Amino acid sequence: MYVLTNCEEVLEFERGSYQDFRRSEDRSNNQAHSTTPSPSTVPESQQSTARPPMTVEELVQQPGRTLLRRLHPKRLEKGSTWFGYTKNGISKSILRMLHGMLKHPYPTYSDMPSDDRELWFRTFAHEFDWDTVHTPLVRVAFTRYASLKYSDHMNAWKEKWAEGKECPKGLNPDVWPGFKQYWGLPDTARTAETNSKNRKSQRGGKGMAVHNAGSTSFLSRIDELTEKNGGVEPDFVEVIEDTHTNKKTGKIQDGYIAGLVETLKKRKTECLTQLSQNDDGSSSSNVFVREKINRMVLEEIPLKRGRVVGLGSLNQSNGCSYSGLSQNSEIFAELEEKDKEILALKEQNKKILDFMRSKFSDFPDDL
Numbered sequence: 001m002y003v004l005t006n007c008e009e010v011l012e013f014e015r016g017s018y019q020d021f022r023r024s025e026d027r028s029n030n031q032a033h034s035t036t037p038s039p040s041t042v043p044e045s046q047q048s049t050a051r052p053p054m055t056v057e058e059l060v061q062q063p064g065r066t067l068l069r070r071l072h073p074k075r076l077e078k079g080s081t082w083f084g085y086t087k088n089g090i091s092k093s094i095l096r097m098l099h100g101m102l103k104h105p106y107p108t109y110s111d112m113p114s115d116d117r118e119l120w121f122r123t124f125a126h127e128f129d130w131d132t133v134h135t136p137l138v139r140v141a142f143t144r145y146a147s148l149k150y151s152d153h154m155n156a157w158k159e160k161w162a163e164g165k166e167c168p169k170g171l172n173p174d175v176w177p178g179f180k181q182y183w184g185l186p187d188t189a190r191t192a193e194t195n196s197k198n199r200k201s202q203r204g205g206k207g208m209a210v211h212n213a214g215s216t217s218f219l220s221r222i223d224e225l226t227e228k229n230g231g232v233e234p235d236f237v238e239v240i241e242d243t244h245t246n247k248k249t250g251k252i253q254d255g256y257i258a259g260l261v262e263t264l265k266k267r268k269t270e271c272l273t274q275l276s277q278n279d280d281g282s283s284s285s286n287v288f289v290r291e292k293i294n295r296m297v298l299e300e301i302p303l304k305r306g307r308v309v310g311l312g313s314l315n316q317s318n319g320c321s322y323s324g325l326s327q328n329s330e331i332f333a334e335l336e337e338k339d340k341e342i343l344a345l346k347e348q349n350k351k352i353l354d355f356m357r358s359k360f361s362d363f364p365d366d367l
Helices: 007-013 018-034 090-100 114-125 132-162 176-183 186-199 218-228 236-244 255-278 283-300 312-316 329-359
Strands: none
Touching: 090 114, 090 132, 114 132, 132 176, 176 186, 218 236, 236 255, 236 283, 255 283
C-alpha cells in the first residue's frame, strides 16, 4: 500500500494525474537504485547469506492478510475473536499442527524444543491476523492454549491406547510407539493414578466435581448469556450458577458448588445494597457493579493450585480473555494506549487517502 507522508508534494502535481505522480516517484527510485552494484559485481565473501524465514513480528506486518480471522484480546474489532472461545478455528488450527507437525512423542508442549514451538506459532500466524502491537499477548495466549490442547489430546490418545486401539486418525504414526512406551513407564502410571484419584475425590462428602456447560467453553457461554440478557453481561455468580445447573432438573449437582453459590448470592445481595445508593442505571454504572461483584467472587473463593474453583476454562484464559480475571493491569493499560495509537494512525491515513483522492481523479479506491 502506498502512503503519502508529505501532502505538500502533491501540490506540484495538482494539474497532473495520479499515474504521473507515481511515474515520477518510480524515476526517482530507479535513479537511486542505478548506483547500487548488482550481486554479481560484489565479491562472494561480501554477499549476504540466504535470508532466514520471517519472524512472526515481520509476518503479521505483511500485506494481504485481511481475509484471515482477526484476533483481539478484548474483541474490540468487529468480527474479532480470542483464545478460549469455541467455534473460532483456533482449536482446529492447533489440532492440525498436532497431526502434521509433531515430530517426536513429547510428554507435554513445554517439552517440545523452542524452535519447534516457534514454528507452530509462525504457522498459527499464517492462519490468523492481529495488530503487531498485540504480538506479545498473542504469543503468551497461544503458548498457554497450545499447552492445554496438547494435554487434552494426549489424554484422549492415552485412553485409546488403554482400550487397545491403534494410532488415532491423523496423528503421525512415527510418534505413536514413543507415546505408548511413555504411557507404560512406572512413573507415568503412578502420576496418572494420582490424577485420577484427585478427579474422583469426594471432597469431604460433597461428591465429585460436576459442571453442566457441556462442550461450550465458559467464555462462549458468557456470550450466550449476554445475548439472552439483551446485551447485559453476566457476573461471575450468574456464570457459576448457570454452568453448574442441570438443565433438566434445574438443580446444581455439585454439592460444593451448591453451597458456594448460596454463599455468593448472599454476598451479592449485600454488595448490591451497598452500591444501590450510587447506581444511576447507566451502562457504565452497570459495568462498575458487575466488576465489583466479580472481585467479590474472586475474594470469596480460595485459589486451589492457582485456579478459581467453579470458573472452569476462565482459569485458562491467560488473564486477557475476561476482564474479571485479568491480573495484567499494566499490560492492559499499555494495550489500551496502543489501541488508541492504532486508531489515530488509521484516522491519519484516512485523511491522507482522502486528500489524494481529492487531488487525483484516478487515485485507486481500494487502498
